[in-house]
Amino acid sequence: MHTWVGGQGAPLLVLHGAGGNRGWTRALAALAEDYTIWAPTHPGFGTSGDAEWMEGIDDLARFYLWFIDVAGIGRPHLLGHSIGGWTAAEMAVMSPGAIDRLVLVAPVGLKPEAGEIRDVFYYTPLQLRELTVHDPATIPEWEELFARPPTPAEQEIAVRNREMTARLTWKPYMHNPRLAHFLPRVSNPTLIAWGREDRIVPVVCGEQYRRLLPNATLTVLDRCGHLPPIEQPDAYARLVRDFLTGTDRP
Amino acid sequence: MKLYYFSEMPHHEFPDAEGDKYSSLRLELPNRFFDREKAAANYRRYLTEYELADRVGFDGLMINEHHSTPSCVNVGANMTAAILARTTQRAKLLILGNILPIEDNPVRMAEQIAMADLISGGRVLSGFVRGVGVETWWANTNPVHNRERFEECHDLILKCWTTPGPFRWEGRHYHFRHVNPWCLPLQKPHPPVWVPGTASPETAVWAGRLGYTYVPFLVPFDIARELFDFYRQGAAEVGRTVTPDDLGFLICAVTADTRARALEAGRHFVWRMGPTLRGPAEYFSPPGMRSRAGAQFALKARPRSLATMSYEELVAEHFIIAGTPDEVADRFAHVQRQLGVGHLLLEAQESRMDHPTTMRSIELMGAKVIPSVAAL
Numbered sequence: 349m350h351t352w353v354g355g356q357g358a359p360l361l362v363l364h365g366a367g368g369n370r371g372w373t374r375a376l377a378a379l380a381e382d383y384t385i386w387a388p389t390h391p392g393f394g395t396s397g398d399a400e401w402m403e404g405i406d407d408l409a410r411f412y413l414w415f416i417d418v419a420g421i422g423r424p425h426l427l428g429h430s431i432g433g434w435t436a437a438e439m440a441v442m443s444p445g446a447i448d449r450l451v452l453v454a455p456v457g458l459k460p461e462a463g464e465i466r467d468v469f470y471y472t473p474l475q476l477r478e479l480t481v482h483d484p485a486t487i488p489e490w491e492e493l494f495a496r497p498p499t500p501a502e503q504e505i506a507v508r509n510r511e512m513t514a515r516l517t518w519k520p521y522m523h524n525p526r527l528a529h530f531l532p533r534v535s536n537p538t539l540i541a542w543g544r545e546d547r548i549v550p551v552v553c554g555e556q557y558r559r560l561l562p563n564a565t566l567t568v569l570d571r572c573g574h575l576p577p578i579e580q581p582d583a584y585a586r587l588v589r590d591f592l593t594g595t596d597r598p
Numbered sequence: 599m600k601l602y603y604f605s606e607m608p609h610h611e612f613p614d615a616e617g618d619k620y621s622s623l624r625l626e627l628p629n630r631f632f633d634r635e636k637a638a639a640n641y642r643r644y645l646t647e648y649e650l651a652d653r654v655g656f657d658g659l660m661i662n663e664h665h666s667t668p669s670c671v672n673v674g675a676n677m678t679a680a681i682l683a684r685t686t687q688r689a690k691l692l693i694l695g696n697i698l699p700i701e702d703n704p705v706r707m708a709e710q711i712a713m714a715d716l717i718s719g720g721r722v723l724s725g726f727v728r729g730v731g732v733e734t735w736w737a738n739t740n741p742v743h744n745r746e747r748f749e750e751c752h753d754l755i756l757k758c759w760t761t762p763g764p765f766r767w768e769g770r771h772y773h774f775r776h777v778n779p780w781c782l783p784l785q786k787p788h789p790p791v792w793v794p795g796t797a798s799p800e801t802a803v804w805a806g807r808l809g810y811t812y813v814p815f816l817v818p819f820d821i822a823r824e825l826f827d828f829y830r831q832g833a834a835e836v837g838r839t840v841t842p843d844d845l846g847f848l849i850c851a852v853t854a855d856t857r858a859r860a861l862e863a864g865r866h867f868v869w870r871m872g873p874t875l876r877g878p879a880e881y882f883s884p885p886g887m888r889s890r891a892g893a894q895f896a897l898k899a900r901p902r903s904l905a906t907m908s909y910e911e912l913v914a915e916h917f918i919i920a921g922t923p924d925e926v927a928d929r930f931a932h933v934q935r936q937l938g939v940g941h942l943l944l945e946a947q948e949s950r951m952d953h954p955t956t957m958r959s960i961e962l963m964g965a966k967v968i969p970s971v972a973a974l
Contacts, residue, residue: 444779510885518738518741
């Protein structure tokens with residue numbers, strides 16, 4: 349498994365979304381000032397090994413609970429984005445004691461009460477990039493992340509990421525009908541962050557998570573789409589840091 | 599060489615201007631354009647054409663299945679096979695085929711094929727296909743499991759036909775605690791199995807290994823030869839010699855009393871090559887449905903999309919054969935010489951090709967083409 353590790357302080361396990369592990373981004377670097385970041389690339393994604401035996405996000409959740417044990421990182425804070433957020437939520441309901449604070453960033457996993465989670469598999473990568481962000485002009489890392497055409501190796505990784513995402517989330521599409529029944533178990537302090545202009549996962553899912561998790565707050569970022577860590581890295585990192593240090597509360 | 603008659607049972611009963619509004623006729627064109635009255639008449643018409651093809655001497659009647667598309671409203675290959683099993687007398691019933699990866703109950707499929715075989719007096723040729731991506735969306739089966747489900751579904755169907763029940767099946771994708779089908783095929787040990795190919799080398803190797811009849815669909819001759827080489831590779835692995843009877847090829851073909859009429863009728867096939875295959879790549883190849891090797895071969899197999907070719911180009915490259923009976927017989931012989939196949943599958947009706955034209959083409963094939971080609 350490929351894992352980015354860096355920073356200093358309490359351990360923070362970061363689980364990426366369907367687009368793959370974007371590496372040491374500006375938001376991660378900011379968080380690394382106060383936390384030891386563990387940012388693994390999911391099995392079947394990027395340059396991590398295959399996991400064709402996996403069937404769903406619950407398998408990935410069990411895998412990462414095991415990962416925490418093997419990596420010897422104690423009881424980390426857990427942060428997940430999109431399908432990584434869903435994975436984090438599944439881990440929390442399976443073993444709430446294994447993690448400290450929980451951060452869910454635009455997680456899928458729940459069926460929206462209104463609207464639908466967009467079917468990402470219908471779209472080309474270019475169309476998806478357009479749909480996932482609110483305004484490319486405001487993204488500070490646009491040049492580094494998206495401006496250059498992908499190399500053949502990067503294209504191959506994008507195909508792998510997409511296939512593994514399909515493997516894990518195809519049906520029921522991007523949600524677990526049973527998850528809502530287990531979320532009340534999770535009393536860990538939880539931050540839910542969402543972009544108000546998210547065109548992939550409706551913000552109403554954030555409300556649902558907040559209602560179901562006993563100790564959660566929801567923060568909705570204005571002028572932000574489905575990629576808060578990329579679209580607003582500074583505000584996002586501040587929000588997460590304040591929450592993890594507990595300074596967000598009276 | 600044996601000839602097979604095939605109709606996709608199209609439902610081209612809407613204004614093309616309406617179809618053009620959608621990025622794909624498959625999945626997207628709303629079914630408010632499905633005309634129930636016309637469909638009722640068309641199904642009867644298409645069955646009548648199949649029945650004539652049986653009477654005039656076609657060696658087989660090929661039946662296929664698609665979903666959520668006006669290009670083919672034959673939504674139940676086994677249902678059609680069962681009807682023709684009763685209303686035809688002589689021709690083989692080539693189901694090409696059942697879409698295995700989207701099937702959730704292989705035992706029921708084994709039973710249905712067996713029942714058609716019994717009613718037909720043992721005339722079923724049982725084709726198994728992986729399907730195009732559209733059917734995966736329609737059925738909502740995970741495309742990354744496509745090949746695994748194809749093979750496991752196949753294995754279970756074959757076991758239903760060849761292993762006395764009851765037995766239990768606990769596979770990766772299929773789980774049946776009690777398999778004991780009370781309907782077994784008349785043909786022993788089971789109906790011959792056929793497999794089509796358009797681009798997957800793995801499928802060709804697999805079919806060669808298992809000794810199934812292998813039929814590339816609408817690919818250039820050089821690609822068909824390459825796929826046959828993969829097939830031979832598989833056959834060689836098990837020490838089997840490949841004969842023309844193991845190989846088939848599918849093209850579009852129509853004949854008429856004059857060359858001009860035949861060429862006019864042949865234009866209807868262009869709809870099948872272009873508009874009905876138009877659409878986002880994701881519809882036809884969702885994530886993981888094709889292996890990397892298959893995807894690369896697919897790019898090579900279709901250096902040019904059929905949709906971008908003119909009618910004249912499609913005729914020149916033998917995707918479409920249209921002419922007088924003598925002319926089509928000559929072209930069929932050319933295909934046979936080029937590919938060494940023992941079976942030629944004719945997609946012989948399409949789009950808005952009318953009933954009289956279709957019936958006349960079938961009659962002429964029977965009277966003049968089949969006798970000439972039979973000796974090849």
